[in-house]
Amino acid sequence: VNYKYAQLFHREQVSSAQSNTTSKQYIEERKTSNGTIGEVLRKFEKGRLLGKGGFAKVYQLTDIHTHQKYAGKIIPKNAIRKESAKQKLISEIRIHRELRHRHIVKFESCFEDQENVYIVLELCPNGSIMDMVRQRGRLTEYETRYFMIQILDAIRYMHRECLVIHRDLKLGNFFLDENMEVKIGDFGLAAQLSSDKERKRTICGTPNYIAPEILSGKQGHSFEVDIWSTGVVFYTMLVGKPPFETSDVKSTYKRIKENIYSIPESLDLSTSAIELIGSILNSDPAKRLSLDEIRSHPFFDAKIPRALSIHALKSTPVFE
Ligand code: ADP
16 A cells, blocks of 8 residues: 655654554554564554643554554544644654663554554552652652652763753653653653754743743753753642643743743742752753752662652652
């Protein structure tokens, strides 16, 4: 079959699929142990709807041969008719498929049929940290340390080893696997730089989490925008709502540019947490803490959980 979008992706990136409403199958090319390319028929059964994104719907998929469960992001081709949308999806796939880290959603495979593009991802059955904060109001410093260490580790890998800036780090993109470990997902706005000197100019991100240098747009932006968003994430986990949130985007941007936020005293946050928030949310990207400086901040000297129980999704853990 000559699929309309087949030339969109290289054959080894996206194989064409046969599908019906409940199952999808496609031929996957794999390198065999002696270096030749073999072909494997993969068939997935479609399960429950896990969530919806911009134009994607994400379903649980089960590989009918291995019984392994995945998350399948299904993007209708008629939603990506615009060249810019198509390019954005191609870029998301190109960047995400190269990333391999314990705290990044694993990109399993990708294929297409006449209607849709399918991205098969590691399943994160426990929702996201955003769901958890919504449910709980806010998180303890103890849990926040646990999540932040995993997040910082994944960002360090993206920045240093892959020259990838995520550009949309927010609680809703920090998914939780069955062991309550963080998996960073959604590389739809990510950029891969050709050198660490390159500057990006596109305005992008989610209003509450966007860095001031993106809004001023003067000298372009780089890896520091992810650090800013990490600061917003850190604040939001501890306080329960983003620092610059207002009822309209314009006032939010004004607050970000003027660095206006406050920390409710009633929450009784530790001085090291407050100090760390301030040093990450520095308007000057050059003065903002580096990933290593954040990691070695005294905030992380206190007790850190080895693991979290899934009960933490719904209620505040009690510590000894
Ligand atoms: P978009 O890029 O279009 O915003 P997302 O990648 O954020 O789409 O996915 C949309 C929703 O699908 C998420 O909010 C979440 O509920 C669900 N989802 C996405 N990826 C996974 C995953 N790996 N495991 C479980 N659910 C997921």
